[in-house]
Amino acid sequence: KAGVTQTPRYLIKTRGQQVTLSCSPISGHRSVSWYQQTPGQGLQFLFEYFSETQRNKGNFPGRFSGRQFSNSRSEMNVSTLELGDSALYLCASSLEGRSFNEQFFGPGTRLTVL
Amino acid sequence: DQQVKQNSPSLSVQEGRISILNCDYTNSMFDYFLWYKKYPAEGPTFLISISSIKDKNEDGRFTVFLNKSAKHLSLHIVPSQPGDSAVYFCAASAKETSGSRLTFGEGTQLTVNP
Numbered sequence A: 001k002a003g004v005t006q007t008p009r010y011l012i013k014t015r016g017q018q019v020t021l022s023c024s025p026i027s028g029h030r031s032v033s034w035y036q037q038t039p040g041q042g043l044q045f046l047f048e049y050f051s052e053t054q055r056n057k058g059n060f061p062g063r064f065s066g067r068q069f070s071n072s073r074s075e076m077n078v079s080t081l082e083l084g085d086s087a088l089y090l091c092a093s094s095l096e097g098r099s100f101n102e103q104f105f106g107p108g109t110r111l112t113v114l
Numbered sequence B: 001d002q003q004v005k006q007n008s009p010s011l012s013v014q015e016g017r018i019s020i021l022n023c024d025y026t027n028s029m030f031d032y033f034l035w036y037k038k039y040p041a042e043g044p045t046f047l048i049s050i051s052s053i054k055d056k057n058e059d060g061r062f063t064v065f066l067n068k069s070a071k072h073l074s075l076h077i078v079p080s081q082p083g084d085s086a087v088y089f090c091a092a093s094a095k096e097t098s099g100s101r102l103t104f105g106e107g108t109q110l111t112v113n114p
Helices: none
Strands: A005-007 A010-013 A019-024 A031-038 A042-050 A053-057 A064-068 A074-078 A087-094 A109-113 B010-014 B019-025 B032-038 B045-051 B056-059 B062-067 B072-077 B086-093 B108-113
Touching: A005 A087, A010 A019, A019 A087, A019 A109, A031 A074, A042 A064, A042 A074, A042 B086, A074 A087, B010 B019, B019 B032, B019 B086, B019 B108, B032 B062, B045 B056, B045 B062, B045 B072, B072 B086
Parallel strands: A010 A109, B010 B108
Antiparallel strands: A005 A019, A019 A074, A031 A042, A031 A087, A042 A053, A064 A074, A087 A109, B019 B072, B032 B045, B032 B086, B056 B062, B062 B072, B086 B108
16 A cells, blocks of 8 residues: 655745645545644644545644645645745645544655745 | 653663653643654654553553653663664644644654664
8 A cells, every 4th residue: 555645855945935735645544634844843733634624723824724635635835935934844644533543644845945 | 832742852772772762741631642753754653652541552662651640651662773763753632523633742863872
């Protein structure tokens, strides 16, 4: 069974631009979560989508948004990029998105904002 | 407000000895705890978990202990192997209504020396 895939793996943008990241979950998984990892901050929860609906949202500004398609693939968008948005963005999928369901992470997209 | 804290950014251990990684949490609503391991350029991979109704869970060389009164959990690796060298993240989730949202600690870099 293929794992979680994320595209692109690396991205360089400049301040003020916008970016879209993509995540394909494991086949059959309906929940997709997004996390931001920065040095010394661990992984910070961005949002979770389940059956095309945002079910949970972390404490990030409205510049961060996402969506999920009917095939469970998910995209995350960041508008008006700031230097502080440079981070590794990780997506995780799980079967039903229950707290006890194991989450499988993709390799991440490394975003650099110049 | 860091609800999950890993106070040791790094830990160095000799091969064959025990590695003990610690994690503290503040949110009493957390009822499920997980440990993830992360290698560079890869996403985190699930290692072991424990429900709040238990105080110990064992899987091969890995054992997680939960002390609810102290809001503390620890991961023991015995015996430690060089391949265990990675960043270890402690994570917690609240009751089912929160879906798959995980709150992570900052991570501990474990180095196992041959």
